[in-house]
Amino acid sequence: xxxxxxxxxxxxxxxxxxxxxxxxxxxxxxxxxxxxxxxxxxxxxxxxxxxxxxxxxxxxxxxxxxxxxxxxxxxxxxxxxxxxxxxxxxxxxxxxxxxxxxxxxxxxxxxxxxxxxxxxxxxxxxxxxxxxxxxxxxxxxxxxxxxxxxxxxxxxxxxxxxxxxxxxxxxxxxxxxxxxxxxxxxxxxxxxxxxxxxxxxxxxxxxxxxxxxxxxxxxxxxxxxxxxxxxxxxxxxxxxxxxxxxxxxxxxxxxxxxxxxxxxxxxxxxxxxxxxxxxxxxxxxxxxxxxxxx
Amino acid sequence: xxxxxxxxxxxxxxxxxxxxxxxxxxxxxxxxxxxxxxxxxxxxxxxxxxxxxxxxxxxxxxxxxxxxxxxxxxxxxxxxxxxxxxxxxxxxxxxxxxxxxxxxxxxxxxxxxxxxxxxxxxxxxxxxxxxxxxxxxxxxxxxxxxxxxxxxxxxxxxxxxxxxxxxxxxxxxxxxxxxxxxxxxxxxxxxxxxxxxxxxxxxxxxxxxxxxxxxxxxxxxxxxxxxxxxxxxxxxxxxxxxxxxxxxxxxxxxxxxxxxxxxxxxxxxxxxxxxxxxxxxxxxxxxxxxxxxxxxxxxxxxxxxxxxxxxxxxxxxx
Numbered sequence: 001x002x003x004x005x006x007x008x009x010x011x012x013x014x015x016x017x018x019x020x021x022x023x024x025x026x027x028x029x030x031x032x033x034x035x036x037x038x039x040x041x042x043x044x045x046x047x048x049x050x051x052x053x054x055x056x057x058x059x060x061x062x063x064x065x066x067x068x069x070x071x072x073x074x075x076x077x078x079x080x081x082x083x084x085x086x087x088x089x090x091x092x093x094x095x096x097x098x099x100x101x102x103x104x105x106x107x108x109x110x111x112x113x114x115x116x117x118x119x120x121x122x123x124x125x126x127x128x129x130x131x132x133x134x135x136x137x138x139x140x141x142x143x144x145x146x147x148x149x150x151x152x153x154x155x156x157x158x159x160x161x162x163x164x165x166x167x168x169x170x171x172x173x174x175x176x177x178x179x180x181x182x183x184x185x186x187x188x189x190x191x192x193x194x195x196x197x198x199x200x201x202x203x204x205x206x207x208x209x210x211x212x213x214x215x216x217x218x219x220x221x222x223x224x225x226x227x228x229x230x231x232x233x234x235x236x237x238x239x240x241x242x243x244x245x246x247x248x249x250x251x252x253x254x255x256x257x258x259x260x261x262x263x264x265x266x267x268x269x270x271x272x273x274x275x276x277x278x279x280x281x282x283x284x285x286x287x288x289x290x291x292x293x294x
Numbered sequence: 295x296x297x298x299x300x301x302x303x304x305x306x307x308x309x310x311x312x313x314x315x316x317x318x319x320x321x322x323x324x325x326x327x328x329x330x331x332x333x334x335x336x337x338x339x340x341x342x343x344x345x346x347x348x349x350x351x352x353x354x355x356x357x358x359x360x361x362x363x364x365x366x367x368x369x370x371x372x373x374x375x376x377x378x379x380x381x382x383x384x385x386x387x388x389x390x391x392x393x394x395x396x397x398x399x400x401x402x403x404x405x406x407x408x409x410x411x412x413x414x415x416x417x418x419x420x421x422x423x424x425x426x427x428x429x430x431x432x433x434x435x436x437x438x439x440x441x442x443x444x445x446x447x448x449x450x451x452x453x454x455x456x457x458x459x460x461x462x463x464x465x466x467x468x469x470x471x472x473x474x475x476x477x478x479x480x481x482x483x484x485x486x487x488x489x490x491x492x493x494x495x496x497x498x499x500x501x502x503x504x505x506x507x508x509x510x511x512x513x514x515x516x517x518x519x520x521x522x523x524x525x526x527x528x529x530x531x532x533x534x535x536x537x538x539x540x541x542x543x544x545x546x547x548x549x550x551x552x553x554x555x556x557x558x559x560x561x562x563x564x565x566x567x568x569x570x571x572x573x574x575x576x577x578x579x580x581x582x583x584x585x586x587x588x589x590x591x592x593x594x595x596x597x598x599x600x601x602x603x604x605x606x607x608x609x610x611x612x
Contacts, residue, residue, distance in 0.1 A: 016505050016507075016508070017505065019505070019507055020505040020506055020507045020508075023507045024417055024506075024507075026409065027409045027410075027412050027413035027416075027417055028413055028417070030405070030406045030409035030410050030413065031409070031410045031413045031414065031418075031426060031430075031481075033406055033410075033477075034406065034410065034430055034433050034474060034477045034478065034481075035426075035429055035430070035433075037433075037474045038429070038432060038433050038436075040448075041436070041440070041441075041444050041448075044444065044447075044448050045440070045443075045444075048447075091337070092337055092340050092341075095333075095334050095337035095338065096334075096337055096338040096340070096341060098334055099331070099334035099335055099337065099338040100338060103330075103331045103334055103335070104335075104338070112342075113338055113339075113341060113342060116341055116342055116345050117341050118598075118602070119345070119595060119598060119599070120341060120344060120345060122528075122531060122594055122595065122597075122598035123348065123535075123591065123594065123595070124534070124535025124536075124537070124562065124590060124591070124594055125535070125537065126535065126537045126562050126565050126566065126587070126590070127348060127352075127535075127587055127590065127591050128348075129565075129569070130351065130352070130565065130569070130583065130584065130587050131344075131347055131348050131351055133569060134351040134355075135347060135351065138575065155344050158340075158341060158344070159341070162341065186323060186327050187327060187330075188323075188326055188327050188330050189323075191330075212435065215437075216436075216437025216438075216439065216440075217437070218437070218438065218439040218537075218538050219438070219537035219538055219541075219562070219566065222537075222538075222541075222566045222569070222570055223565060223566065223569040223570070225569065225570060245437055245439045248439050248440070248443060249439055249442075249538065249542070252439075252442065252443045252446055252447070252542055253542065255446075255447060256462070262443075262447050265443055265447075266443070269440050269443060272437065272440070273436070273440070276435065276437070280435065
């Protein structure tokens with residue numbers, strides 16, 4: 001006597017196998033969904049903005065007249081902002097990572113700082129904006145200048161840079177530093193001459209990615225009160241400024257008033273995305289070119 | 295002879311000088327060795343100072359706010375009219391807008407994110423994965439202001455063809471776009487959880503005659519469940535803190551409604567509106583900024599802690 005009814009199994013097998021193939025394609029479709037939206041977004045932005053991109057747009061000053069408006073001021077603002085963000089985050093980020101990975105004793109203080117950093121990474125960017133408004137703009141009385149915006153964004157991306165630098169330092173194999181100690185090098189000499197050079201590509205890759213986050217960030221800057229129409233170009237870190245995302249924001253908000261503002265916003269988005277794309281390409285290049293495998 | 299002795303003499307002096315020099319150098323490097331850890335520690339404390347700064351600024355101004363507006367009115371009030379003659383500060387409309395938009399986002403990103411993760415970890419070939427994953431990462435790298443532009447100038451008009459009642463600014467369109475934004479987050483965190491399920495478990499199920507689909511749903515997903523839930527919680531917390539998409543596409547009406555076709559304001563969008571409006575320092579509306587931000591901060595902090603807690607507590611070790 002048979003315990004298993006072959007007919008029954010045959011019948012169920014059919015639906016089971018069908019569901020198996022069906023879901024394979026459903027899963028594939030969901031994966032493609034995000035990419036399709038991405039393609040629509042990019043196509044939409046390109047078709048709206050590309051005809052507005054020309055030399056005058058890139059080098060012109062802001063204007064209420066869409067035909068004459070340019071984004072040079074916003075580009076310069078982004079550059080000056082980065083001139084504040086890059087040194088501040090690199091020094092603090094790498095310093096903190098070296099301390100946590102190489103100097104701090106494993107214990108309460110270390111794990112407290114570590115937990116604190118991962119909590120900071122989850123704080124909404126707009127809250128950093130309020131911190132910047134309260135501390136840098138108002139309490140230190142800087143006003144809404146490049147320095148205030150740069151420090152705010154630096155604090156925002158600091159957790160990302162710290163974590164990236166920590167991972168890069170951790171990836172440096174132990175035997176390198178042991179060989180250095182074996183030759184009589186002190187701890188700082190080992191850190192400076194052996195560990196940091198080996199960890200640098202990883203740190204740079206992570207920092208560039210964090211930086212591209214700062215370049216695209218808008219929310220904290222809206223809180224600082226960046227002016228909507230700033231005609232003079234910023235000439236240093238103590239000047240008032242605007243950046244590309246803020247320009248996109250104001251033009252998008254005003255697009256119901258004048259349809260051409262939407263095209264200006266789209267053109268600015270193209271410039272911003274190109275900038276981010278170049279940065280990311282550089283980051284990948286550094287990772288592939290300089291990362292040694294031990 | 296004399297020349298030789300002179301030369302040894304000068305040599306001796308040189309050696310002595312060299313020793314002195316070496317000592318000084320040693321002292322200097324000794325000093326550096328001592329100072330570096332302290333310096334680095336001071337740098338490391340900046341991250342703690344940031345936290346203290348955030349909590350202190352939020353808390354002190356929030357306390358000031360609650361001196362002017364009773365705390366119960368704030369948390370139970372359904373009317374938010376900060377600019378009227380008789381201002382009312384109820385936060386519920388903002389919480390309502392925040393939760394609704396995040397809910398729509400997770401409705402989109404949850405299923406799609408998990409299915410993407412399943413496809414990448416269980417079905418895709420190595421080659422396909424190497425192409426698809428970086429492409430999905432692009433979605434996560436696009437600035438939120440670009441998504442805001444996309445929601446306002448493309449998604450809303452398209453939706454208005456389908457739902458004619460939809461207002462020009464509404465909570466539906468930014469919710470949907472926010473969903474697309476957090477897909478990569480859920481997908482990559484869930485994929486990590488799925489990949490860490492040991493192969494022996496899959497092979498066991500397959501050997502028993504289960505199909506790949508059955509193995510995925512009955513074995514792999516349950517085993518990775520804590521990680522998947524953690525990815526959901528983190529994604530929701532990200533959606534709650536998201537600012538630009540809702541600020542642009544959802545307008546600034548402080549409606550207290552569940553009708554997603556209407557304009558609503560989230561906590562983040564309120565902060566942008568009030569802070570950008572040059573609220574005079576010291577006014578009640580200025581302090582309300584901090585009370586709302588404090589609520590937002592506590593919301594997201596709790597969710598992040600919760601996500602860490604479940605992924606640690608319920609992680610199944612194999």
